[in-house]
Amino acid sequence: MSPTNPAANRPARTNGKVTVIEVAAEAGVSVSAVSRAFNPNGSCSDKMRKKVFKAAEKIGYKPNRLARGLKSRSSLIGILVTDFDNPAYLAILSDFTSAIQKRNCHSLLINASQQLNIAEAVELVMQYQVDGLIVTSTTLPQRLVEACQKQNTPVVIFGRRSRENLATVVCCDNVINGRMAADLLLDAGYHYPAFVGGPIGVSTTTDRQRGFINRLIQRGCDHWTVCEGGRHSYDAGFEATCKLFRARDRPDAIFYADDIMACGGMDAIRYELGLRVPEDVGIIGVDDIRLASSRAYNLTTIRQPFSDMVNTTVDALFEHIHNKDLPPKHITMPCTLIVRSSTRAPGIGAAQN
Amino acid sequence: MSPTNPAANRPARTNGKVTVIEVAAEAGVSVSAVSRAFNPNGSCSDKMRKKVFKAAEKIGYKPNRLARGLKSRSSLIGILVTDFDNPAYLAILSDFTSAIQKRNCHSLLINASQQLNIAEAVELVMQYQVDGLIVTSTTLPQRLVEACQKQNTPVVIFGRRSRENLATVVCCDNVINGRMAADLLLDAGYHYPAFVGGPIGVSTTTDRQRGFINRLIQRGCDHWTVCEGGRHSYDAGFEATCKLFRARDRPDAIFYADDIMACGGMDAIRYELGLRVPEDVGIIGVDDIRLASSRAYNLTTIRQPFSDMVNTTVDALFEHIHNKDLPPKHITMPCTLIVRSSTRAPGIGAAQN
DNA sequence: CGACTATCTGAAAACGTTTGCATCATGTCA
C-alpha cells in the first residue's frame, strides 16, 4: 500500500475480464491515467504511457469500444445498402470498409433491400449511435435526414442526387451522361436509339433518360423509344431487350442505365435475336464494371469513378463528423466515356444524318 | 409527488437526449420497469408495457444499443471478409446481413483484404464485443479461435474447412468437387486436362486440385497439368490460361477453381487463342455465379449452395451464441453439377478412353 | 529562492442500460 501506488489498495475485482481497472492496478496508476494513455490526445507523459502500455500488454488488455462509445464516439459508421444486384457494389463495399478502417472506425452494414424499409433501417442504425451514416444507391426522405441531424449524426448520400439540399451528396451528373451516350450513338450513325432504364423513380435512371432523350431531340432525332428496365440485373436487361425487339420498330442502338443490364441486353441481341453487335445494334452502358472490359462483352460505357467517389464520400463524412456545423454540399464527379467495341466507330454509316 | 409516481420526484435531467429515465418519468414508473417493458422476456404486466410504450412513443425514445451492450449482448455480429474479388460474395454478403437482421442483430463488416491482417481484424472486431463472428473465405489460426473462445465469442468459418477442430465450419467437400470435374471431363472425352488454381495454400483450391488430379490418375489419365492461378479474378483466369497454352503440350480441357476465373479463361481461349469452347477446349468452373448462366458464357460448373450455406452458418452461429458449450461441428453441404455448354456432351469423342 | 506557469495525474461523476434482490400486491388453497 505504498503511496506511489494509488490503485493497489482498491479491491481488485478480478472477475475474468481485464479492464482499465486491472491495468491501472498492474501499472500502479489511476484509471484515468490508463484511459488517457490509450487516447491519442489525452494529456499524458511519455513515461506514463510506456508504463501503462507495458502493463496492458502484460495482462492482455483490450479496450471495450462499446463502453467507450457510451461516453465519446462509437467509431461506428453505418452503411445503408439497397442495391445488392449491381455487381459494382462489391468493389464499392470493399472500398468503403477499407476507407473507414483507415480512419480507425468500422462499418455497420445494413441491408435495406428486403425486409427492411429505409426508415426502419435508419432507425436501427441510429440505435448503435453511429458517428456517421452513408446511404448508397437510394435517397433519403427529408424527414429521415432531419432525424439524423437531430441526433447530430451526419449523413452522406452516395450515388444519387437528392432534391432537398439537406444532406451532403456525392454523385455524377447523369443528365450529362445521358447526353454523352446520345452523342456517341448518333455520331456513330445509329438512327433509332432506345433507352432501357433501371428501377422506376430513381434519379440516376430518370436523369440518364432525360439527358439522353433531350439530346436526341435536340439533334433532330425524332425516332426513339424507352423501356422501363426493372432491377439493375442481367436478367432485367435481357428481358427488356427482348421486349424492345418484339415491337414493330426495332431500335438499332440501345443505351442501358447500367452495365450489367447492357451485358444482359447484348446477350439477348446476339444469342436470342441473332443480331450482331455493333454492326446491327450498338450498345452503351454506364459504370464500367469489371465485366465490361471482358473480351466477351468489351462494352462501350460511361465510367463512374467509383473508387474516387467512395473516398470523396468518406472524406466528406468525416469532415462533417469533425465539424458539425459544416453546411451540406453537393459534389459532382466527372465520368469518362470508354469506347470499346459494342458501338461502331464514329462516322461509319452516318451518311443519313 | 404522489406515491404512485415514484420517478416524478427524481431530478429530471433533461439534457436533450431521451433515455429510459425520461420515459420512466413520463409514464410515472421506475426505470427498471421501462427496461423490462422493452425486453421481450422481462417480467412485466401488459398494462405496464402498454403504458411504457405509449410514453416512449410520445417523447420519441429509442434504446441505445451501445449502453445495452455494456450489460447484456451487443447484438453485433462480426463478418470478416478477405475475398472481395469473387463476385459471388456480393450475394453472400447480402444474404448474411439479411439473415442476421432477421434475428434482430446487425453486421459489423471487417475488410481484411488489404491493410489489415486477420489477427488484427479479429482483435478489432472483438473490441466491439460482438456476439459472434463469421469468418469467410479464409481460415482462422488456432490461436485466434482460442482468443475468441476465451472471450466467449463463438466463431463459424464459412466456405473453408480448417485443419483444427476448434471452430464450427460450414463448407463443401471440395475433394469431391474435384472428382466430379475430373469425371465429367473424362466422360466427355477430353484427354489432356489442366487445373487452374486460386490463391496458393487455400484449402478450397488445394482440395479441388487434389480431388481432380487423384481422380484423373485413378481413371488412368496420366497426362495433365496444373497452373497456380493467383487471385479469384477474371484477369487471373485469363492470364493463367494464356500461360497454359504457351507450353508445348496444350490442354484440351480446364478445370478452374472458380467461375470468374473460368470466364476469364474462356475469353482467353476464344478471343486470344482463337479456339472453340467446348469443341477444342472444355471448361468447367465452381460456384455457379450469376454470370455463369449468362448466354455469353453458359458455363458448366459445380454449384455451391451459397444461400443455404449462409443460412446454415447463421443458424449454427446463433446456436452457439445461445448455448455456449455446444461442441464445434463440421457441416458439409452438397454441391451439384450444372452441365451447360462449355463442355462436350458425355460420350462424344470419348473413343480413345 | 519564491512566484508563477505549464504539464501531469487522480478522484469521482457521468454515459444509458440491465438485473439481483427486496418488497408488495394479488390470488389460491386449506
Place this chain on the structure above:
DNA sequence: TGACATGATGCAAACGTTTTCAGATAGTCG
C-alpha cells in the same frame, strides 16, 4: 381467515469507459 406461492414492481449496483475538476509536480524566470 391465514399461510403461501406468484407475479409485478422499484431500488441500486453494476457494465467499462471518458472527462471535468482540482490538486500535485516539476520547470521557468526574475
